[in-house]
Amino acid sequence: MDLPITRQGHSRYLSLRWKSLIALSLALVLVNASLALIANVQLANQFELQQGTVREQQARQLRALVEAGDQEMSKLASLVPLLGANEPPARDLQDQIAQSLDAHGALLDLEWDIRSVHWVLPDGTTSLSWPSDRPMLPDSLLGRLAQDPERTIDALICDSECRQYLATPLLWQGSFAGSLVLGRSLADALLNFHTLTGAEVAISWSDDGDVQPSPLEPQSPAYLQFPAITYPEETLPILRSAAAALAKTNAQGTPISLQHDAGWFEIFRIPSLVPGIDALIVNDISAQREAIRSATIGSVLLGIIGLILSEGLLLAIMKGPLYRLRDLASVLPLLAENRYADLRNRLPSRGKMWTPNDEIDLMTGTVRSLTDRMEDLQRDREQAEARLVWLANHDPLTQLFNRRRFNDEFKGILERAMRFQHQGALLFLDLDQFKDVNDLSGHQIGDTLLQRVADQLRLVSQPSDLIARLGGDEFALVLPEGSEDDARAAAETIQHAIHSILLQEKGRRHHASASIGIVMFPDQGTTIGQLMANADLAMYQAKEKGRGRWYMFCEEDQGKEELDARVQWREEIAQALELGRFELHFQPIIEVATGQLHHMEVLLRMCNAQGETIYPNRFIPVAERTGQIRAIDRWVIDNALATMQQHDNLRLSINLSASAMDDPLLLPDLRRLLLRYQIAPERIAFEVTETAAINSLANATRLMRGMQKLGCRFALDDFGSGYASYAYLRQLPVDDVKIDGAFIRDLARNSEDRIFVKAITDMVHGMGKCVIAEFVESTEILMILKGMGVDYAQGYLIGAPTPLTRAENLRNR
Template identity: 35%
Template structure:
């Protein structure tokens, strides 16, 4: 009955099932890809359109601002031109003369069509080309008279114009208000020409004209079009947009409109600079028809390509499945015959397979069916000869044998058995690889003879004997094994006792060994890295601290003395800057090797930082410690690193402390060694310094803390003062600019000079606040001088070396220049040579950014550095300021004259100006003039003053 039910079941071929499923998958995939492509194109289009609208909005605002600035320029020039009218005393008459003489220029070149001038009390002085009432401008005129600040707006209530109201100056005195206007139409045309987009200016104050479309627009949006591009075509399209889109929608994202078969994107750009409550708004219209059509065309193409691919794929699938399905049907008809033991009929049906290049799964299945038929026929014959129990037993034994054999041959562990005397009875292939022997040699070898026990390893023989006697069940240990080819392996062993088969059998041991060589090597490397510096292979800070603590304990217990040396390389950063970090690493290796050769076997040498080393001297007194320090300095002097820039030499500063004399604990001893090292640096470098308890360095640190508090007070309470020292141009004998000098005035009115508080500010991080304060005060001073009519005065501002890395300084400078209306050309920034050399890349980038703003840049204290002329060529300087040490004795010192002349010639050849400091007498001035120096500064020219002496006349 079951077979009959199967025969009556409806048959549906596998090839049709596969084709249907494949079709559904392809339809889903192609449909999804088409939809995804469409959404992606749509998203890209929206993003692109948004970027275009943003760019157009920025362009529109820039055009509006540009035209306001043009009006401001005309307003600023008008009183200047009027002041040049000779013979006229009344301002109104002079203004009328100016406008009558320049009417054509103002109308054609500047686009003016309106001008009016009011007195400081709001009375009309003169108006030009204005037929409207001027009373409507009284609020703006009153505001400018009140604030004396410019005002600009767009007014569309009386014809759409841009207006500017500027303070009116007459002979440097405030005289009233200048009011200028120009039509908005040229702005509309300029925007259309630049962007290609149409634009319309909307205003609630506009009255609808006779055109019925304009009346409809006002009815829907409540605004009128006061100006537009394409006057004839734009208004009907706006009327259609007003009936479909609310005005508030246009003030957010761009809205799309279909009109006359085209697609448009509309967006409102509000304009804040307008008068009254009816602020005009710009409506930007972009034709996006072509972009939308491209998206639709791409989507249609993707869908059609997917359908064609679907049809082609289904045809190929059916073609591929047709023949295999036929052979599969033949195979399915043969399989039921196996259950009927019709083996001969099966072999007959499958005896002639179709010949093909390569067999596939169906061929393999057919062959398997034939093999199965033959196997079943043989099994049927065997079943009759043997009992089922014997067959099951033999199969189980075979599986166990195969498992054990596979385990022994494939396991990545050593597996061996030992006899009662420790002789090897068997060994697996992994054991053969490790021990370098064959299994047939196992009976001649002993386990204990093959392994090596070294170091802290326990001797395994007693434990193995206990294991054989049954006193313990398991024993674990590690050992070394050296194979015949010399390879050394670290093996972790686990031994267990095998049960005897009967009473007379001797006990056997099963030994399993795991190769842990790589783990042991990794552990040794990690242990080495924990105590050593990987670059120099010396001890690291951690190991030094451990050794120092050990020596301090011995010193306390056995009353032993010792010494600690802190070694810091001098100006090692210059090696990295000039030759690169690879050269610096190479030099550190050389130094470490030379220092190691100069130490005793009992001494402990370590690298504790980037360019810092330390040395521990056990059982050393003052004499021994000082001798070692001097020897190390001599070693340093003999080290040099060849490079393309020339041989690099190095020196060091060494701090020496003794224990227990200078400290009985780790913290005090290392702190005192660090202090001693810094004392050596402050006393000229390339020397050692022995720490002394009575030195004043801690008092100096206390003074630094006190100065830090004074700096913070001065920053908060305005305690900093600016002095100005004049700088004269030698050729014209004219004061070209002033250097800004900083002073700190304490609460008791005592003046602190920069040399005292600047180093403390640099160490505490307050230097950034000081740089910004000086910059702010200098720009404010220039702005005040500009208001007083002294726009030609320039200031030279000193910046610290930390200004190069201050990310807030440049944004602050730009903000102050724009806010205070100061020209960047009025500022010269000075930085010392040593500060610039600290980070050449950052210094060069910083200088170029200042020069791009329009500022000039000078290097102060030039000539004291060891690579002055190299950096003169590399840095983009405008001015070089020669250090005063070369100027003080210039008339009497021939060497200074040669040096200054060479420096001036080099700077002049590179297109840079020169300034000489500390000019104290006329003889020095004359000699500098003969050498060719451009500018001079010093007490002979003028002392620093709290105020700038303004030129008279």
């Protein structure tokens, strides 16, 4: 079945294709808009540069046309008197000029655009004007002639129209006769300018000009009074539209662009064409603006076309990959269902064979590899789960049921026995002297023995029987239905089968045997705990008779109270370890010669639920029998080192149990704790009793040497209380010997004890070891020990075992 693609988080969904399309579109729009803007700015700048060149050229051309008019009139001024050379001789220069104008005046107007000719006498009087209807010369020009009559003067004067004047002084018969003033209209120059440039031009005057407002425009402001203008019907509306802008740029040459009707025009001022006269040039820039607009639109259209093509190409390119991604996403939920084969079959295929691999192919390959790996992990997990389920119910060494499964099965058997009122039997087996097998031949041989015992139990039991290994060398066999005779017969069969087991290793032969305790249910117990306790008691009763025996539980057995006490203490010890009811006490040990504190001995105490202090002699024997002693050893070492970490100058002596001699993990654990707490090994000494060391001589020697390699010291405690001898002392690599307190307590009154202590002290010193005396309870005993040369002493005279805070007070006294 197809699994839908779930979209978690946001409810809105947008395909990656459309996200990419939107992102690309925004990017291309931004790029195209930027390019179009840049192109438009560049075109506008280029147009402005071109127009600047055009404006400069037009200004030069207009000034050149005005100057050309002055130059033509300057040339004509000397020719006008000569035009009447064929006439009768004239009385004076004025008559000659008059004859010339009568004969050829029309030619001046037609050929050279001379509209007026005036003769001004040296006194400033105008004595001749041609044509006769021409107005008089402007007062401003006459004033200048009156000031300097013999100087050539040119002027551009505007009133109703703009005219160019040139006053040229002439000589007659060797003397100054007057000034010939030629006048022409500026309109012809403006028309020539229009013909040459295509631009319109209007003449205006500045504020300091000697001009009067145009009578044609009496209501116009000064900047809109144009005495001369080309094509006023078209030009005047444009100038009026620019009236506000022209007012601001009256004295500047800044160009003005404006739109009028359907066209665009540029107006710029040529200031001081002549003093007091400005010119306004109007250029039609509609074509250039249209070209810029067309180029910009073309750029935008080209960008839009490119955008559309890019989007289409992107959609075409991403269609296949995105479909593959969608297909890949749709099959990934199959991983959660462990449908690995279906997922592999439905993985999207790669692209065309001729195309190189891409990220989707890499992802697909990764998903395929992940699927294979998860399938392997799932298979391993299922196997591990099956193995864990099996291990949860079985003992991995013997393949028998473990204690947990045994309790579950036995509970059902017991309930059925009570319900249907039939009898069954529980046989509790404990191998005899199994510890010797491990100590002498190693744990591998011990494991082999346990496996052989399990095999024999399978052989002699029935399919309906329940067999289990409860831990260590303890086994249990339950006969769901059986009488006491059946139980005895089963015990005999088991004894015979186990006794047949023989193991040989390195010349050693191990015959197996077991002690069996039998209890009947439900007569002798209705709970598993009660039945197991009774069977345990019966098993110990069997051991009391010797190896390879069985014993049927009896309610009147005197050992039951002892067993109950042992079970109770086992629970107390377990709770003390779990709830932290153990605590350390510290007893000071001084250097006899100086009386200074040398180190302290760590002593263990237990607090019960009522807060009472319990001494080790009550719970240590039980802990040794139940196997809890190793956990106690670890607790003592761990907490002692933690205390030393908090007190830098503290030196401690730590007691070890007898089982520590056979603990192969003690040295590695000690090495780890030293590294953890960063304790110098020289600050630590370990003690073990003489009896424990002799009972496991080889292991004790190995442990002592291992601890000395770490840098720790080792002391032999209670020396002289057992069967130690000089030979044993030589074999044990101890650093200190602690004399048993029984020889110290009566030292002041018993001469034999003094002889024994002196002999031990001299012997130990002779071996290069130190002597420690315990149970020093009087000053007299301490002085005797000092006279004997004993190195260290401890006892109630020096200080009783107390918590560390009180021991520190004793230390500081």
